[in-house]
Amino acid sequence: MKRSILMLAMFFTLSTAFTSCREVKEEENEMEMEMEEEMDEMDNDMDNVGEDIEDAANDVGDAVENAANETGEAVEDAANEVEDEVEGNDDY
Numbered sequence: 001m002k003r004s005i006l007m008l009a010m011f012f013t014l015s016t017a018f019t020s021c022r023e024v025k026e027e028e029n030e031m032e033m034e035m036e037e038e039m040d041e042m043d044n045d046m047d048n049v050g051e052d053i054e055d056a057a058n059d060v061g062d063a064v065e066n067a068a069n070e071t072g073e074a075v076e077d078a079a080n081e082v083e084d085e086v087e088g089n090d091d092y
Helices: 002-090
Strands: none
């Protein structure tokens, strides 16, 4: 009787050890897959942020260029007005 109880106890211990190892491996695999998915998401987010920064830099560059063109045109118009005034004053 002692042998049968010891054998059952040993069988129970071994079966529990093998069962828990399988669960741990499955959990580790699930965790690794989740981590890979999160890394992929972060990589995609970083790509999107990089593209957004590039777009914003292009927008700023365009705005600066437009402002410079408008300022140049305003200065040119003002210079023409001054020239017209100076030429107009010579006639008097």
